[in-house]
Amino acid sequence: MSADHHRMANAIRALAMDAVEQAKSGHPGMPMGMADVATVLFSRFLKFDPADPKWPDRDRFVLSAGHGSMLIYALLYLLGYERMTIDEIRRFRQLGSLTPGHPENFVTPGVETTTGPLGQGLGNAVGMAIAERHLAAEFGDIVDHRTYVIASDGDLMEGISQEAIALAGHLKLNRLIVLFDDNGISIDGPLSLADSVDQVKRFEAAGWAASRVDGHDPDAIAAAIEKAQTSDRPTLIACRTTIAFGAPTKAGSEKSHGSPLGAEEIAGARQKLGWTSAPFEIPPDILAAWRGAGARSKPAHAAWQKRLASFEATKRAEFERRMRGDLPGEKLRAAVRAVKESLASAPKEIATRAASELALETLIPALPEMLGGSADLTGSNNTKTMSMKVLTAADYGGRFIHYGIREHGMAAAMNGMALHGGIIPYSGTFLVFSDYCRPSIRLAALMGERVIHVMTHDSIGLGEDGPTHQPVEQLAALRAIPNLLVFRPCDTVETIECWQLALEARQSPSVLALTRQNLPQLRLGRDDDNRCARGAYEIAAAEGRAQVSLFASGSEVVIALAARKLLADKGVAARVVSVPCFELFFAAPDDYRESIIGTAPVRVGIEAAVRQGWDAIIGSDGLFVGMSDFGASAPYKDLYRHFGITPEKVAETALSGLR
Numbered sequence: 140m141s142a143d144h145h146r147m148a149n150a151i152r153a154l155a156m157d158a159v160e161q162a163k164s165g166h167p168g169m170p171m172g173m174a175d176v177a178t179v180l181f182s183r184f185l186k187f188d189p190a191d192p193k194w195p196d197r198d199r200f201v202l203s204a205g206h207g208s209m210l211i212y213a214l215l216y217l218l219g220y221e222r223m224t225i226d227e228i229r230r231f232r233q234l235g236s237l238t239p240g241h242p243e244n245f246v247t248p249g250v251e252t253t254t255g256p257l258g259q260g261l262g263n264a265v266g267m268a269i270a271e272r273h274l275a276a277e278f279g280d281i282v283d284h285r286t287y288v289i290a291s292d293g294d295l296m297e298g299i300s301q302e303a304i305a306l307a308g309h310l311k312l313n314r315l316i317v318l319f320d321d322n323g324i325s326i327d328g329p330l331s332l333a334d335s336v337d338q339v340k341r342f343e344a345a346g347w348a349a350s351r352v353d354g355h356d357p358d359a360i361a362a363a364i365e366k367a368q369t370s371d372r373p374t375l376i377a378c379r380t381t382i383a384f385g386a387p388t389k390a391g392s393e394k395s396h397g398s399p400l401g402a403e404e405i406a407g408a409r410q411k412l413g414w415t416s417a418p419f420e421i422p423p424d425i426l427a428a429w430r431g432a433g434a435r436s437k438p439a440h441a442a443w444q445k446r447l448a449s450f451e452a453t454k455r456a457e458f459e460r461r462m463r464g465d466l467p468g469e470k471l472r473a474a475v476r477a478v479k480e481s482l483a484s485a486p487k488e489i490a491t492r493a494a495s496e497l498a499l500e501t502l503i504p505a506l507p508e509m510l511g512g513s514a515d516l517t518g519s520n521n522t523k524t525m526s527m528k529v530l531t532a533a534d535y536g537g538r539f540i541h542y543g544i545r546e547h548g549m550a551a552a553m554n555g556m557a558l559h560g561g562i563i564p565y566s567g568t569f570l571v572f573s574d575y576c577r578p579s580i581r582l583a584a585l586m587g588e589r590v591i592h593v594m595t596h597d598s599i600g601l602g603e604d605g606p607t608h609q610p611v612e613q614l615a616a617l618r619a620i621p622n623l624l625v626f627r628p629c630d631t632v633e634t635i636e637c638w639q640l641a642l643e644a645r646q647s648p649s650v651l652a653l654t655r656q657n658l659p660q661l662r663l664g665r666d667d668d669n670r671c672a673r674g675a676y677e678i679a680a681a682e683g684r685a686q687v688s689l690f691a692s693g694s695e696v697v698i699a700l701a702a703r704k705l706l707a708d709k710g711v712a713a714r715v716v717s718v719p720c721f722e723l724f725f726a727a728p729d730d731y732r733e734s735i736i737g738t739a740p741v742r743v744g745i746e747a748a749v750r751q752g753w754d755a756i757i758g759s760d761g762l763f764v765g766m767s768d769f770g771a772s773a774p775y776k777d778l779y780r781h782f783g784i785t786p787e788k789v790a791e792t793a794l795s796g797l798r
């Protein structure tokens with residue numbers, strides 16, 4: 140290998156040391172340890188064009204070990220990503236810089252995903268690799284790239300990694316290549332404190348090709364990547380490295396993981412590495428070599444543009460639409476209209492999970508970007524329509540993924556698909572297991588990615604499976620995540636409306652909380668406008684001046700309507716507001732919100748879940764009928780009676796407020 144390699148890698152090391160030192164915080168060890176691997180990958184293999192960070196056919200690079208963010212920032216600067224200037228490197232970890240503590244894809248061009256919570260990036264990468272194969276099945280050689288990951292010990296120790304690698308191995312995602320920073324060190328010290336897994340054997344057991352290399356030997360690294368590129372399965376390359384390679388006393392020690400090395404140590408490292416440049420200075424010949432590496436894929440990019448230009452016009456337009464993330468607006472509106480019309484002519488008393496399937500029967504043919512799935516609850520989540528083929532290693536063109544019992548891995552993969560572009564992933568599990576998806580849902584919300592989680596069995600209404608399966612705090616917990624839309628439709632009509640809103644929410648993930656139990660259709664469905672769009676609306680007005688406002692979501696709306704009748708019998712006028720989505724309601728114009736909250740002296744919230752969050756609608760002096768403890772195992776009607784979520788109880792509660 141040329142002397143250039145070592146000096147190029149040292150440029151990464153120097154920038155990492157200097158930026159962390161300047162910020163007085165950060166993680167120099169990982170970038171210094173993985174500088175050789177990254178140099179080989181970016182200067183010889185990775186396909187990308189700094190002039191067009193969003194080139195659809197670029198290789199995806201995921202820095203799963205997000206604490207090593209200076210590695211990617213140094214690379215982006217050295218390779219010539221225009222906005223990543225040396226000033227941005229100097230401003231590492233400062234407010235408003237392009238160089239936040241951990242990589243954020245919505246901040247920094249060239250960063251593919253937001254990482255830091257260990258294991259998530261690897262999970263995203265599996266989704267990206269699925270997206271690539273799926274789109275290639277549809278669009279041919281316009282889609283032809285690889286996904287590379289740098290993962291650390293922490294990434295591989297996290298449980299989510301098992302789900303991710305098992306799924307990738309099963310689907311034979313041979314364009315997925317993981318470079319494992321096998322440095323034997325984590326924060327507490329040597330890995331031997333807490334781990335003795337043989338990662339090569341582990342990955343092999345999951346259907347991967349796996350090997351070990353010296354992570355400071357560029358030729359060995361290159362040979363391993365070359366081999367991986369022709370593998371018939373995903374590849375793990377365990378790169379044996381020394382953390383903080385080059386640091387005189389802290390190399391190989393956990394002390395270099397997450398703190399500045401200090402002036403003396405940096406001076407020693409400069410000497411050891413033969414790096415004589417001042418802080419933040421890169422010798423012109425080295426910068427030129429890096430910029431040359433940045434220009435390496437220009438011919439490939441040009442060839443791709445030519446291929447795209449010669450692509451059949453409608454297919455090309457469709458590909459471009461999909462990658463932009465634009466919906467086929469008219470088709471979506473027509474699909475929603477068709478569903479509503481059929482519901483208007485033949486109202487249905489079905490569970491909202493079944494209503495969701497009904498909606499999907501029309502949405503799936505209309506929106507080819509939708510890619511569904513379930514974590515082994517396909518029949519319960521109703522996420523697979525009759526016509527959907529399964530995505531398998533033999534047929535990546537299928538549009539339904541059997542994720543297996545892997546909620547963590549599923550949710551992370553969905554984020555990766557959305558990030559890849561061209562796909563709107565949706566999937567299913569039970570609402571109570573949203574906790575198993577939560578870390579990925581949170582990241583989807585932070586990143587502003589459109590992923591849709593169908594979460595059924597949304598309350599004690601699921602009945603006999605009992606409290607382990609009955610969500611009570613999950614709705615509140617999900618509503619606490621900023622930028623997440625939590626929908627809880629009350630009938631078939633609201634369900635299609637909520638689906639439409641979730642699909643249209645370009646920069647927000649959504650959860651659709653759906654029932655297991657049947658519900659009557661409360662709305663005729665003839666409305667042209669989407670009544671759920673403002674989050675809450677009056678579904679039944681008071682007869683006369685309202686003394687009571689009843690606010691409910693999902694399966695409790697019908698209970699509120701029955702309570703309204705009981706109150707009317709007692710001469711008390713009540714109105715009912717359906718609240719399918721808190722977040723949209725809170726975002727609605729003030730005057731709309733005020734009119735929906737209304738002026739009735741008594742406000743009652745009804746939801747088969749904990750009260751937390753409802754005060755924003757009913758006020759702290761509002762009354763609430765719901766759950767304050769875990770559920771129980773019994774037929775669901777018995778449970779509603781047992782926990783006092785009934786029309787009688789609601790009416791009684793309202794009356795107590797009037798007294």
Ligand SMILES: Cc1ncc(C[n+]2csc(CCOP(=O)(O)OP(=O)(O)O)c2C)c(N)n1
Pocket residue numbers: 168169204206255256257291292293294297320322324325326382396
């Ligand atoms: C889910 C999660 N838990 C904990 C952390 C805090 N953390 C950051 S890095 C790290 C482990 C460091 O070891 P390793 O992954 O091997 O990285 P290295 O020190 O080798 O760079 C931990 C526990 C995290 N980022 N994410």
Ligand SMILES: [Mg+2]
Pocket residue numbers: 291292293320321322323324325
């Ligand atoms: Mg480590």
